[in-house]
Every structure is written in C-alpha cells, then in structure tokens.
Amino acid sequence: MADCxxxxxxxxxxxxxxxxxxxYHCNTxxxxxxxxxxxxxWDKYREGDCFWSRVEVAQSFQFDLKCADxxxxxxxGDLMGFLFCTSCMDDCExxxxxxxxxxDRTWVLVAxxxxxxxxxxxxxxxxxxxxxxxxxxxxxTSRSRVKIVSFELIKDLPRCKGVFIHDVGMLSExxxxxxxxxx
Amino acid sequence: MTTKELIDKxxxxxxxxxxxxxxxxVFISDMLSDVMTGAQTGNLWLTIQTQKHIVPAANLVxxxxxxxxxxxxxxxxxxxLASRFNIAILSSKLPTFELVGKLYALGLGxx
Amino acid sequence: MRTIKEAxxxxxxxxxxxxxxxxxxxxxxxxxSDVLAFGKPDSILLTGLATQQAVISAHMAEFKxxxxxxxxxxxxxSRKFAKDHRLILMSTELDMYDACVRVEAVRTGGGNHxxxxxxxxxxxxxxxxxxxxxxxxxxxxxxxxxxxxxxxxKTIGFDPKLVRRVGISTYEGEMNVVMHxxxxxxxxxxxxxxxxxxxxxxxKGIPDVNLAMEKGFSTATEEQRAMGFxxxxxxxxxxxNTDEMELTSEVGKGTKLKMRFYI
Numbered sequence: 213m214a215d216c217x218x219x220x221x222x223x224x225x226x227x228x229x230x231x232x233x234x235x236y237h238c239n240t241x242x243x244x245x246x247x248x249x250x251x252x253x254w255d256k257y258r259e260g261d262c263f264w265s266r267v268e269v270a271q272s273f274q275f276d277l278k279c280a281d282x283x284x285x286x287x288x289g290d291l292m293g294f295l296f297c298t299s300c301m302d303d304c305e306x307x308x309x310x311x312x313x314x315x316d317r318t319w320v321l322v323a324x325x326x327x328x329x330x331x332x333x334x335x336x337x338x339x340x341x342x343x344x345x346x347x348x349x350x351x352x353t354s355r356s357r358v359k360i361v362s363f364e365l366i367k368d369l370p371r372c373k374g375v376f377i378h379d380v381g382m383l384s385e386x387x388x389x390x391x392x393x394x395x
Numbered sequence: 396m397t398t399k400e401l402i403d404k405x406x407x408x409x410x411x412x413x414x415x416x417x418x419x420x421v422f423i424s425d426m427l428s429d430v431m432t433g434a435q436t437g438n439l440w441l442t443i444q445t446q447k448h449i450v451p452a453a454n455l456v457x458x459x460x461x462x463x464x465x466x467x468x469x470x471x472x473x474x475x476l477a478s479r480f481n482i483a484i485l486s487s488k489l490p491t492f493e494l495v496g497k498l499y500a501l502g503l504g505x506x
Numbered sequence: 507m508r509t510i511k512e513a514x515x516x517x518x519x520x521x522x523x524x525x526x527x528x529x530x531x532x533x534x535x536x537x538x539s540d541v542l543a544f545g546k547p548d549s550i551l552l553t554g555l556a557t558q559q560a561v562i563s564a565h566m567a568e569f570k571x572x573x574x575x576x577x578x579x580x581x582x583x584s585r586k587f588a589k590d591h592r593l594i595l596m597s598t599e600l601d602m603y604d605a606c607v608r609v610e611a612v613r614t615g616g617g618n619h620x621x622x623x624x625x626x627x628x629x630x631x632x633x634x635x636x637x638x639x640x641x642x643x644x645x646x647x648x649x650x651x652x653x654x655x656x657x658x659x660k661t662i663g664f665d666p667k668l669v670r671r672v673g674i675s676t677y678e679g680e681m682n683v684v685m686h687x688x689x690x691x692x693x694x695x696x697x698x699x700x701x702x703x704x705x706x707x708x709x710k711g712i713p714d715v716n717l718a719m720e721k722g723f724s725t726a727t728e729e730q731r732a733m734g735f736x737x738x739x740x741x742x743x744x745x746x747n748t749d750e751m752e753l754t755s756e757v758g759k760g761t762k763l764k765m766r767f768y769i
Contacts, residue, residue, distance in 0.1 A: 227428060271555075272428050273428040275432065294451075294455070296448060296451035319454050347456075350436055350457065356454075356481070377451050377452050379426050379427050379428060422601070423534065423601070423602035423603050423606065424554050425535060425554075426554055429536075441603075443535060444537070465544075490544075495603060505603045506601060
C-alpha cells in the first residue's frame, strides 16, 4: 500500500449545500454540509451566549478519493470547499504563493475545512498533497498545474476577500451576480 | 478540433487572451459542483454563468475553453481573470440547446 | 414526452400517466432566473439542478416537464408539488450534452405534434378579492402563494398567457419578500377589466427605486451580498410581464409593489 503511487478517482460523490452561519455576538463563523433541500436562510436561533444566523447557503458537493490501483480510500468529508485568492492583501502568504507560482503556470487554491473544527484540526498537509495530486492527475501537467494549500496561510481571515468555488444564488430567480465573501 | 477551428466554424467570439488548444468533448452545466465532479480536461464547457468564479473552476478542471451561451454578457473582470490564467472565454448568441446540434454536427462527442 | 423518455433511457419520477403530451421547445439550463425570463410554455427543461425551486420555476414558466440529467433526483416534497401541478419529472443518467444530442435527434426525426388546446369558460363578471400573507425567509413555502394564485386564475378561466404573466410576476414578487423582507400582505383583486396584485411588505425598503429597476442591479447591502442573495430583484422581469407596475418604498419601513394586468 505504501508503495502504491496512487491514481485517484472521485468516489461517493454527495451533492448538497454548504451552510454558513455567523454569530453576531462573538463574530464567529460556523459551517456544515447538508443534503437538506431548502435550508431556511436568516434562520436565527440562540445557543448559550451565541446568536446564530444563516448568512450563506451554497450548492456544493462532498467526495472521497479512491485509488484505482490499490483501492485505498481517502475520505474528504472534512473538506468544506476551495477558495480562490483575489489578491486582496499583498503580504498574505497565499497571495505571495500565487504570484510566485503563476510564472510556472501553477494555479493555487486554498482548501478549507469546516468551521470551527478546522481551527483545531486543520486538514493535514498529507491530504492537501493528495488533493493536489488528484487534480494534477486530471490534467496535462505540461500545460499547467494546480496546488492546493491550507487556509492557515491566509494572513487575516476576517479580512480575506477570497471567493469560494461553489454556487450561490442558484435558488434565486435572479441571475447570480458578483457576491462579496463571507468572512 | 482546436479552439481556433471551433471559433471559425461556429462564429464564436473570443473574449479573453489565451493560447489555442485541442478540444475533446463537451460539458454542459451552470453548476460549479457538477463541473468539478464531472468535467474532463480539454472539454468545451458551455454555460450561462458569467461570474468570475467560473475561472478558477475552469482552471481546477483544466477545460479547453468556457463557452458562454445565449449572448450573455461577460463582465470585464471575469475576462481579465481568464486572460491572466490563459483560459479561453468564448461567446455565442445561440442558446445552449442549439449549439449542441452544431457541435455534434462538427463531430464533437460528450466528455 | 414519451419519445424523449425513451431516447434518454430515463426513469419517470412523476407523471407516468401524462407522458403522451407533446412539447414544443427544449430548454437546457441550471439557472432558474433564465428559465423564468426566457423559457417558453409547453417546453421541456433539461437540468442538473434537482431542487424544489427548479420544480416551481418550471411550473411557473409553464413547462410540461423536467428531465434531471447526470442521474440527479429530487426529494418527496418536490415530487408532490409536481404531481399536484401535473408536471412531468424524469431522470436520466446521461450527461447534459448527450441528453441534448438525443433529444435533438428525436425532435428532428419525429413528426409534428399539435399542441393541446384548452377551452375554458370566461366569466368577465367575477369580482374577487383575496388577502394573503408571506413570511420573510420562509424558503420552504416560497412559491406556494403564487402557485395558489395561478391555480385559482386558471380555474376561473382566464387566458393562459395572462395567467402565466400573473404567475411569473407574483412569483418574482413573492421571492423578493422571502429574500429581502420581514413579511408581507398580498392583495389580489379581480375586476371585469383587470387583475391587480399588490404586495405590501415590512422590511428595509429600497433607497433608490429607479436604480433598482435597472436590469440586474441589486440594492442589497454589503452584508446581504455576503449572504449570497443580493442578486437583483426581478423587477425588470416583473415590469416585462405586467401592464402597469408601481413600486414605492420607504427605507426602514417597507416596499409596496402594485401590479396590474389587463384582461
């Protein structure tokens, strides 16, 4: 198993929603994945000192990766989504990495886990590397590559203006427009 | 078939700056999750979405080009982002369904 | 629809008994705003978006049915809605491109089916007034009010094109309340000359109404945009579907949308 140079495929794909909730009292964010059909937006409820309210609901998906050769499965239920850096802070590590890799046609994306769990248990580098491998296996790497990095590299999360790669506004009857980030 | 041939044969309008490449297969969806799970490298991705996050989605999967259908207007910041990543954004006034007929006639299969 | 079912090797989720109806147009999209703005009646929708709002949107646009591609399917709540409104639902394992190719093949290969004609009694003497309530943020019920209004108008026997316009406008107005306001009262009035729908909401109001009328412009605040729903308010689409439209608003109090449709 350790000798296998895994060839990854997505398996057990689940389609659903990523729900973002915010407590306006302590300004914390929490997220989770749900397959519930029409989650109520702006649903406010109280838990202890916290006043939670749903701030965004996005169409998204979950998956695991399975090796086509040795059948090893790597679970990614802890992955919340990928964020794309919009270069809002020059001194942010992500922006620096992005600029550096752009020259070699390597595109950087930031992987997020669910909040608040991810702050204590960030997605390990090993798994980020597997994701990087998977997406690179899906393309002709002589033309361009992808690199998945950890959200911990973001300099100032509340100020981050990065954009998640998921669908918002699909349930709206209006064409989806530019939206500001959640943090 | 290359992106250049497609542009010429179907009268598509190239919006971003990019290098031409081979197209193999067509993928149609307006949902990024479907694109990330289903599209394959080199696909021609048809969509009516025009927000700039179609660019990193296209990048992640390495599609050959994004074809925005139905004459939808693509905002300049989406175009600029695509040019930065060497991603082709093409435009057509025709609706998706009509384009399928033409693409099929040119010999392009599904993903 | 049956021909399409066979061409796509689709499973019927709802509507087995009405499969022999004809469809005039095919629409492939995952964006419901587009379906509402551009979809033609008696069409079939091919989509990868398998949600309740997709079903409601297809109903509002008066589609005959929906085929969910890539093996997607829906929950029971939506099934019931489809059944109650005689909307056919199918699912195919095929990808959107392959599905479109096959539908196109049977369309050009098959014969022309005459569209169904509906003969209804029109009674111009009906004078009716109804009052409804909508709760903001109630996405589970979003679309139900306009569906009810539409069914009623259809039963009364109004021109199908008129019913469709009222349905779409009311739906857009209803969604605005659900997305942007706290609650609203809806007043439906029918006279021999016109149908009037007034949606009077309690909410934050719109600072600049003229600006709000511009296509795609959204008056949502920064915070709301971050919430992901500040996408514009369907007002241009409402204007397109109404004969008279009046929008008044007071910031901090609410918005009143008055729509009139000539009979």
